[in-house]
Every structure is written in C-alpha cells, then in structure tokens.
Amino acid sequence: MSPKTSPPAPPTSLFHLYRALTTLIAPFAYRKVAKKLAAQGLGKTRQRERLGHASAARPAVAPGAPLIWFHGASVGESLAAITLINRISTKIPKAQFLLTSGTATSAAMAAKRLPECAQHQFAPLDSAAAVRRFLTHWRPDAGIFVESELWPITLSTAKEAGIPLALVNARLSERSIRRWRKKLPTAQFVIGLFDLLLTQNKQVAHDLMSIGAPPERVFPSGNLKAGATALPQDQSLVAEMRAALGQRPLWIASSTHQGEEEQVLAAHRELLQKHPDLCLLLAPRHPERAGEVTALIQAAGLSCAQRSTGAPISPDTQVYLADTLGELGSWYALSPIVFLGGSLLPIGGHNPFEVAQAKAAVLTGPHYSNFTETFPPMIAAGGAFEVKNADTLAAAVDLWLQDPAQLQTAREAAAGYVRAQSGQLDLVVERLISGLCLKAPDA
Numbered sequence: 483m484s485p486k487t488s489p490p491a492p493p494t495s496l497f498h499l500y501r502a503l504t505t506l507i508a509p510f511a512y513r514k515v516a517k518k519l520a521a522q523g524l525g526k527t528r529q530r531e532r533l534g535h536a537s538a539a540r541p542a543v544a545p546g547a548p549l550i551w552f553h554g555a556s557v558g559e560s561l562a563a564i565t566l567i568n569r570i571s572t573k574i575p576k577a578q579f580l581l582t583s584g585t586a587t588s589a590a591m592a593a594k595r596l597p598e599c600a601q602h603q604f605a606p607l608d609s610a611a612a613v614r615r616f617l618t619h620w621r622p623d624a625g626i627f628v629e630s631e632l633w634p635i636t637l638s639t640a641k642e643a644g645i646p647l648a649l650v651n652a653r654l655s656e657r658s659i660r661r662w663r664k665k666l667p668t669a670q671f672v673i674g675l676f677d678l679l680l681t682q683n684k685q686v687a688h689d690l691m692s693i694g695a696p697p698e699r700v701f702p703s704g705n706l707k708a709g710a711t712a713l714p715q716d717q718s719l720v721a722e723m724r725a726a727l728g729q730r731p732l733w734i735a736s737s738t739h740q741g742e743e744e745q746v747l748a749a750h751r752e753l754l755q756k757h758p759d760l761c762l763l764l765a766p767r768h769p770e771r772a773g774e775v776t777a778l779i780q781a782a783g784l785s786c787a788q789r790s791t792g793a794p795i796s797p798d799t800q801v802y803l804a805d806t807l808g809e810l811g812s813w814y815a816l817s818p819i820v821f822l823g824g825s826l827l828p829i830g831g832h833n834p835f836e837v838a839q840a841k842a843a844v845l846t847g848p849h850y851s852n853f854t855e856t857f858p859p860m861i862a863a864g865g866a867f868e869v870k871n872a873d874t875l876a877a878a879v880d881l882w883l884q885d886p887a888q889l890q891t892a893r894e895a896a897a898g899y900v901r902a903q904s905g906q907l908d909l910v911v912e913r914l915i916s917g918l919c920l921k922a923p924d925a
Contacts, residue, residue: 491670491694497634501610504635508609515584515607522586531604534615538601547576548920551622551645553583553605558833559628560588562651562706566626567600569709569911574920580620582606587807595711608633617643624918627676628706630654634668637675646918648678650910651706653686655830655851662693670694678917680910683855703910705835705856708903712839713811720815726795730759732816733879734842737767737832738823742847743775745826747782747801748872753879754800760883761795763813765804767823767832772805779803814840818893819882821845821875824852831857834866838900843892845869845878856903865896 504511516529527537543549550570552563560583567579579600581592592602603620606612613636625640625647632649640647654662662669673679673695680703681687687702733753735746743764750762766775772790779786784800787793789809795802804813814820820842825831831850834857838844844866850857860866869875882889914920 491667491674493638493671494665494668496665496668497638497671501635504607504609505611508607508612511607511609519586519604524586524589528589528604532607532612534606534612534619536603536616536619538603540620541578541601543578544576546921547574547578548623549578549580549620550920551580551582551620551625552628553625553631554581554588554628555631556583556585557588557591558707559583559631559651560592561595561710563626563628564592564595564600565706565710565907566650566911566914568597568711569907570914570920571597571599573911573915577920580622591808594714606636608635610635610639613639617645624648624920626650626914626918630658632672634672637672641675646677647675648680648914648918649676650680650703650914652679652681652690653852654689659689659693666693678913680913685854701913703913704903704906705853706907706910707833707835708856708900709907710835710839713814713836715811715815715840716809719809719812723795723812723816727761727816728797730761730797731757731883732761732763733819733821733883734763734765734813734817735821736765736810736813736823736837738764739767739827739829740771740774742823742826743778744782745872745875746821746823747778747784749876749879750801751782751784752872752876753883756880757883761799761802763802763804763816765810765813769805769807772803775803775805810836811840814842818842818889819845819879821869821879823847825849826869826871834860834896835900835903838865838896841893841897843867843882843889843896845875860896860899863895863899864892865894865899867892 512533515532519529531537554560554563563581581600581602582605584605589602606616622645625645627649629651630653679690679695679700682705684702687700690700691697753760779801785798786801786803787795787799788803790805814837820837822832825847828849830852834844846857846866846868848868848870861868867878869878
C-alpha cells in the first residue's frame with residue numbers, strides 16, 4: 483500500500499501571512515528559546531539546533547534502508563516516539579532514526595533511553611530558513627509527528643521535499659478544534675499534508691475529519707503510551723527509601739499542579755487521624771515550584787523532608803517532597819497507591835500507564851480530558867478510581883490502606899488494562915510501515 487496521493491488543499495492567504503510573520507519574528511523567538519536552553523545548561527551548539535544547524539552528522543544508512551524522523555513536543559510525546567522507534571527497528575533492523583523535541587528535559591530523557599540506531603536533535607523553529615536547513619542536512623525518508631504537533635511551515639516544507647508524513651497518537655483539545663474550525667480552509671491545508679493520521683480514539687478521528695482530514699487516511703488506534711517501556715527505577719534509591727520508611731505505609735501524589743496541593747495536603751491531614759504513621763510522597767509536576775509547595779506543607783502544619791536538599795526521611799516526616807526530575811519510576815515502585823494530579827482542576831490529567839506499569843493502582847480527579855479514551859474503561863475495569871476533592875481522596879486512600887485485598891484487585895486490574903491496550907502497538911507499526919512505504923532493504 484502506498485501513501486494516499488490525493489492532493490492536499492491549496493495553501494491559504496492565512497498560511498502565507500503566517501509564513502511571512504514567522505520569518506520576521508524568528509530571530510526574537512530564537513533568542514527566547516536559546517536563553518531558556520542556556521539556563522538549563524545547554525551550550526550554543528545545541529541551542530543552534532533550533533535554527534536548523536545540526537550538531538551531529540547524518541547517520542550512514544544502509545542502501546535501501548530509511549532514515550525515519552520522529553517529532554514530539556516534550557517528554558510524554560518523546561516517550562511515545564521511542565516506543566515506536568523500538569518496535570519499528572525490530573521490523574526494519576537497518577533503519578536509522580532521528581528524534582526531535584523542544585525541551586531540555588526531553589533531550590535528557592532521550593539521551594538515556596534512545597537505542598543505538600537513533601539520535602536526538604532539538605526541532606527547528608517553525609520558520610522557512612530553519613526548516614530548510616534541517617531538512618537539507620538530515621534528508622529523512624519519512625516524518626512522524628506525535629499527538630498535536632501541527633507546525634504548518636515544517637509540514638509544508640517537508641511535503642514539498644517529497645517526505646511522506648504521519649500524525650500518530652493524535653489528540654486535539656476541544657479548544658484547538660474550535661479554533662481550527664474558525665479557519666477551516668487553512669485547517670484543511672495543514673491536516674491534508676499528512677498521508678496517515680492515527681488517533682487516540684474515535685472522537686479525535688471524528689474531530690480531525692470535521693476540520694478536513696481525508697477519511698481514508700484516519701484510523702483510531704488507541705493510546706501509544708500504553709505500550710511505552712516502564713519508567714526506569716533506581717534500585718539503590720528504592721532500597722534506601724524502603725529502609726528509611728521501615729514498616730510505615732506510604733501513598734503518592736504525583737504530577738500535582740498549583741491549586742491541587744492544598745487538597746492533597748488536606749486529605750493527608752485527614753488520613754493521619756486514622757493512620758498516624760502514614761507518609762505522603764508529594765511529587766509536583768514542576769519541581770521549580772518547590773518553595774511554594776514547601777510553604778503550603780508548613781501552612782498545613784505538616785513536617786517535611788525535601789529531596790533536592792538531601793534531607794532524609796525520619797520517623798516524624800509526614801510529607802516527603804520529591805522535587806526532582808527523572809525519578810518517578812523509583813517513586814512508583816515504593817507504593818501501590820498513586821494519585822495523579824492535573825485532574826482535580828481542569829488541566830487534563832496525566833499518564834496512568836506509567837503508574838499501572840509499576841504495578842500500582844490509580845486515583846484521579848474528574849478532569850482527565852487528555853486521557854478520555856483511557857480513564858473511563860480503566861475505571862470500569864477497577865484499575866482506577868475517580869475522586870472529586872480532598873474528602874473523597876482521603877476516603878479512597880483510606881479504603882485501600884484498610885483493605886489490602888481490594889487494593890490488590892485494583893492493581894491487577896490496572897496492569898491487565900495496560901497489557902490489553904499495548905496490543906494496539908503492532909497494528910500502529912504495521913500501518914506506519916505500509917502507509918509511509920517504509921521497507922527493509924531486502925524486502
């Protein structure tokens with residue numbers, strides 16, 4: 483099967499205006515992103531990748547083998563891309579891969595988790611000169627974009643270069659869909675640049691078709707994050723933490739956002755009345771908020787040990803503030819009860835697959851719009867439970883603390899749900915290989 487050859491909608495005056503404006507503002511945009519990367523310890527060579535200047539040579543690809551370019555905005559999308567890279571590399575062993583993203587945290591994660599056949603670069607800014615430099619150097623044979631990365635100039639320039647394009651794990655918020663519908667001809671042009679669109683669920687598929695996606699190119703394919711490799715665990719850290727906790731029970735509140743910690747801490751205070759030795763491991767989504775969160779813990783009258791300062795857990799530590807990056811896998815290994823933040827407020831929720839892969843059960847608030855295809859069936863299967871506020875959160879944690887058998891049932895249900903969902907990956911890989919004409923050299 484070859485890519486669909488029906489021509490895309492023509493570029494619009496709005497697209498041409500966007501192209502002109504990005505040319506004008508690109509120097510200012512670069513200064514901003516370069517300053518941010520510099521603050522995170524990255525030198526000028528890597529900063530200039532955002533202008534399309536490669537910091538590495540194009541890999542030597544075997545004759546007939548493809549160089550496949552994946553792009554994801556940040557850590558979550560990059561992890562989904564790495565999942566696909568690992569699967570595709572088993573089908574096309576001589577393929578080489580390039581992963582681009584836009585954040586320092588995703589670059590650090592990629593350095594640890596990419597296989598030998600892949601390398602990372604920062605994505606070029608969505609301006610004509612930067613994208614042309616990037617494509618001239620790397621000359622990818624296919625481009626695969628993850629979730630909601632719709633950069634008009636990047637996509638159109640790649641298409642002009644004859645590069646087949648796919649959007650995988652696609653999801654667009656209701657707000658994004660409403661905005662695209664207001665400029666429908668431009669939406670039809672941008673969406674029509676993709677040869678293949680694999681969505682997280684049927685609703686996203688319907689939404690994409692409503693803004694111009696050709697129906698024959700759209701396939702609901704499930705959430706790729708279900709098949710991602712489990713988060714890495716530092717076994718020495720896990721052992722150290724278990725020794726410090728001793729027999730104390732522990733629950734985790736992970737990826738919390740501003741406005742949620744107050745409810746989590748209120749729930750913990752209520753739980754301490756029944757479980758006086760209970761410890762809460764609190765891991766805010768943004769560790770740079772540690773000072774603010776520490777103040778909230780103190781205002782709640784709770785004792786705290788802060789990870790970033792090296793403070794150990796003592797017998798009277800009621801809250802352990804895990805204000806670091808890259809250690810979630812180790813934290814999830816410590817407790818079978820995990821509340822996922824970003825869900826008590828209308829933020830969209832966070833990835834429950836990482837929790838379930840660590841053999842833990844999941845608690846979530848009602849606002850999980852980023853995972854609408856995941857949480858309802860996971861809740862129905864008994865692997866996750868929805869709470870609404872501090873009181874219901876405390877009641878749910880208390881139930882699982884007092885009923886280990888029910889907690890174990892929830893853990894098994896969560897793990898079973900993820901195993902069932904990860905089977906979608908093989909279908910996604912086959913669609914990508916056939917839809918983008920990716921073949922092994924000897925095929």
